[in-house]
Amino acid sequence: MKRPTMADIARRAGVSKVAVSYALNDQPGVSESTRASIKSIAEELGWRPNSAARALTGGRAQAVGLVVRRPARTLGVEPFFMEFISGVESVLAERSYALMLQMVTTQADEIEVYRRWWGERRVDGAFLMDLQADDVRIPAVRDIGLPTVTIGPPDVSGGLPAVWSDDGESVHEIVRYLAAIGHRRIARVAGPVDLAHTAVRDAALRDACRDADLAEATVIHTDYTGDEGARATRALLIAPERPTAIVFDNDIMAVAALSVAQELNLSIPADVSIVAWDESPLTQVVRPMLSAVTRDIPAYGARSASALLDLINGEEVGDIREGYARFVPRGSTCPPPARTTPR
Helix, strand or coil: CCCCCHHHHHHHHCCCHHHHHHHHCCCCCCCHHHHHHHHHHHHHHCCCCCHHHHHHCCCCCCEEEEEECCCHHHHHHCHHHHHHHHHHHHHHHHCCCEEEEEECCCHHHHHHHHHHHHHCCCCCEEEECCCECCCCHHHHHHHHCCCEEEECCHHHCCCCCEEEECHHHHHHHHHHHHHHCCCCCEEEEECCCCEHHHHHHHHHHHHHHHHCCCCCCEEEECCCCHHHHHHHHHHHHCCCCCCCEEEECCHHHHHHHHHHHHHCCCCCCCCCEEEEECCCHHHHHCCCCCEEEECCHHHHHHHHHHHHHHHHCCCCCCCEEECCCEEECCCCCCCCCCCCCCC
16 A cells, blocks of 8 residues: 555645644644644554654654674574663663664774764664774764764763673672682683773683682683684683683573583583573573573663663763672582592
8 A cells, every 4th residue: 555645644634735744743833623633634544754754854763773793693692682672672662763773894884884874864873882992983973973872881981871780890799609619710701802891801800810819710702602602611621720610701602611511521510610691591491500690681771772862862861880790600500629630
């Protein structure tokens, strides 16, 4: 069926298209009875405003943007993004906003997408994720005037509003627990080294090990994929002195580690304990169930979306600190073996 237009409404109501425009945009120029009649006819015909046309005439696009610079396969299997987006959508839907999502491979591509979206008035604002130190995207979105909320540590947000969780405190809690049950050799399979939250966790791990009087932990940086997580786990478990506990920066890599342990005829947690970052259904359906840090990720997304819409509406928006991810011990952690023989 042909999409109804303002001209269709005007013919049905017996008024001009200008009168229809006034009525549907709640502008003066028509009587209240005429406005009510026009809106009733628009509803009956199923008319909806053309967001592109509205943007071209200075209106809002009623959409916000998110560009993700990670491998597409990571987005497809890592629950964090889907849960974050579900929280964002819960707020956007209430305000009749849409989310534009695009995958890219480089920072330059990401900046170009934001410039195109803003120049074509496709979005009213955007989220920046996976912040880096001296992130070139921050001055870029400032220069074009795009309302932007960052998801990450405020010390690298360049003054843009930041929604963040204290990853450092989560790392300290994990290490305190592992040290308390007797672990002395802890390793971490981390995310990309250039990400700001990876740097926060790296520094916190060094401090936490020092506070617990442990040797400095071995850290291997990866791209968050299961393949890279498995490769890093294998390297740690065949080392001359393997760690008695390994902390993974996401759930996918922690689950991959279970297969590597089985491949090497090692038992989880009797031979090595495993901790996953961000609890998800994956961490609970495997056996043993994985010890993990947990937080309300949909709420994280919802707070981020509310902040961005407030910013778009011209309100003052400051940094928003979400509660840190808390450690939940489960079946994949226990005290280390009484004696560990170097391999």
